[in-house]
Amino acid sequence: MSRSLPNIIITGTPGVGKTLHCELLAERVPGMKHLSVNDVVKEKECHEGYDEEFQSWIVDEDKLLDTIEEQVKAGGCIIDWHACDLFPKSWIDLVVVLRVDHTTLYDRLKARNYPENKLQENLDSEIMEVLLQEARDSYDEEIVVELQSNDTEDMESNVDRIEAWIPQRNYGEGP
Ligand code: DAT
Numbered sequence: 001m002s003r004s005l006p007n008i009i010i011t012g013t014p015g016v017g018k019t020l021h022c023e024l025l026a027e028r029v030p031g032m033k034h035l036s037v038n039d040v041v042k043e044k045e046c047h048e049g050y051d052e053e054f055q056s057w058i059v060d061e062d063k064l065l066d067t068i069e070e071q072v073k074a075g076g077c078i079i080d081w082h083a084c085d086l087f088p089k090s091w092i093d094l095v096v097v098l099r100v101d102h103t104t105l106y107d108r109l110k111a112r113n114y115p116e117n118k119l120q121e122n123l124d125s126e127i128m129e130v131l132l133q134e135a136r137d138s139y140d141e142e143i144v145v146e147l148q149s150n151d152t153e154d155m156e157s158n159v160d161r162i163e164a165w166i167p168q169r170n171y172g173e174g175p
Pocket of ligand 1: 012021
């Protein structure tokens with residue numbers, strides 16, 4: 001299976017700037033689309049209910065993958081999600097793990113009115129590098145990139161770097 005545009009995952013702890021990066025990239029790179037997994041989970045009901053304590057959906061991963069499979073296999077998706085180990089390796093060409101200073105993350109999550117337990121869980125996750133480890137465990141190391149997302153300057157340079165990385169070739173045919 002080949003695709004004319006790559007599929008990129010932008011992942012990281014909630015609040016690192018995934019949505020911001022995905023939206024900018026989709027604006028800049030012709031043919032690339034922002035695929036917000038959060039929106040798909042909600043709109044296509046790929047969940048088994050809502051966890052009130054953590055104020056988040058309990059995701060039905062099988063239903064989610066079935067729902068997005070056709071779109072992702074066509075290529076050109078910038079996948080926005082705070083997990084990355086669920087996607088089949090063959091779907092993915094680049095995994096960007098965004099990172100942020102803990103104090104900055106605290107401020108961003110506080111501004112979102114996260115409940116204390118959810119805020120603490122996400123801060124711990126960032127400190128323990130959970131998403132970076134998940135990406136490294138799930139994909140070949142050559143396609144996993146860690147980028148800082150503390151300020152606008154970081155964001156601009158990240159988007160430039162990711163954009164420059166997207167050459168035209170057939171994706172999905174191995175290295
Ligand atoms: P995520 O999708 O990872 O949950 P987001 O894109 O919604 O994160 O960003 C959360 C908030 O932080 C939002 O108000 C934008 C801001 N933000 C994120 N990354 C940033 C950056 N590199 N520079 C400035 N603001 C940023």
